[in-house]
Amino acid sequence: MSAATIELDVDPVWGQDTDWEARCAAAARAVAHVLPELAHSEILVSVVMGEDEEVHALNQEWRAKDKPTNVLSFPMIAREELLRAAERPGAPVMLGDIIMAHGVCRREAEEKQVALADHATHLLIHGLLHLAGFDHEDGDEEAEAMEALEIRALAALGIDDPYADRDL
Template identity: 65%
Template structure:
């Protein structure tokens, strides 16, 4: 199975009880099986497992929201550019798809609220972030939100993880 090439950085706050790099790669493989535009090893993605402070700064700087959030996605390509990168003849040259940054404390709090393991919630957020990098946006309307949710649920099911939206 092919998926984007991930460059992963894990802050110490995430601990070493989970192999976060492997988790991110499995999440990328699962969503690539559902969203063909992501099944491209020439696409590069930076995944940062950060803390709330770092995400708070980024959220304030780039989204004018003065608070941490669970995950931020910074796409480098438009949806059309992502699709064009997968056309025959356009493969081979590495292309930066974007960056995903997860906030440890917010993710842990949300996981506890949902009564799921942090690793399960982080897997969902990596998948969610990758879809944003591919040009999906649940804030564009109900149809796009339902499409994105369906892709996430199917990718999570490939990993043996239940539907986070209807649990």
């Protein structure tokens, strides 16, 4: 299955023990599996796996939140434009940018007792869904729909449901 092309920039703090390029490509294929509108090689996504300070500055500038967060997504097109582009593939479509904070991701992975690579893959899938027009801050129904897509994409990669321990 075709998937978005990922342009990846990995800060050395993320380490050399994981093939982040392969992880990003696998995440893009998994999302394309659950969202056919992303199953086009003409879709481009920029991913920066950076440090907390970088994400903190972006979070403060763009979201007025004075702290780092695990992942930020900056969509370049609206969901309606993405759906129109999927109907007539051809010219490249820049979907947007994803920036991840190593320290926050590492701490969360440790707290959840999961591998950093699996947690980062979850957050990348989460970010890709944001770029595709999904949100979890607009209400419970939207959050549940987004989580369901995340769970399906992660399952395609053999990664456990990150929400399995939540209170229902």
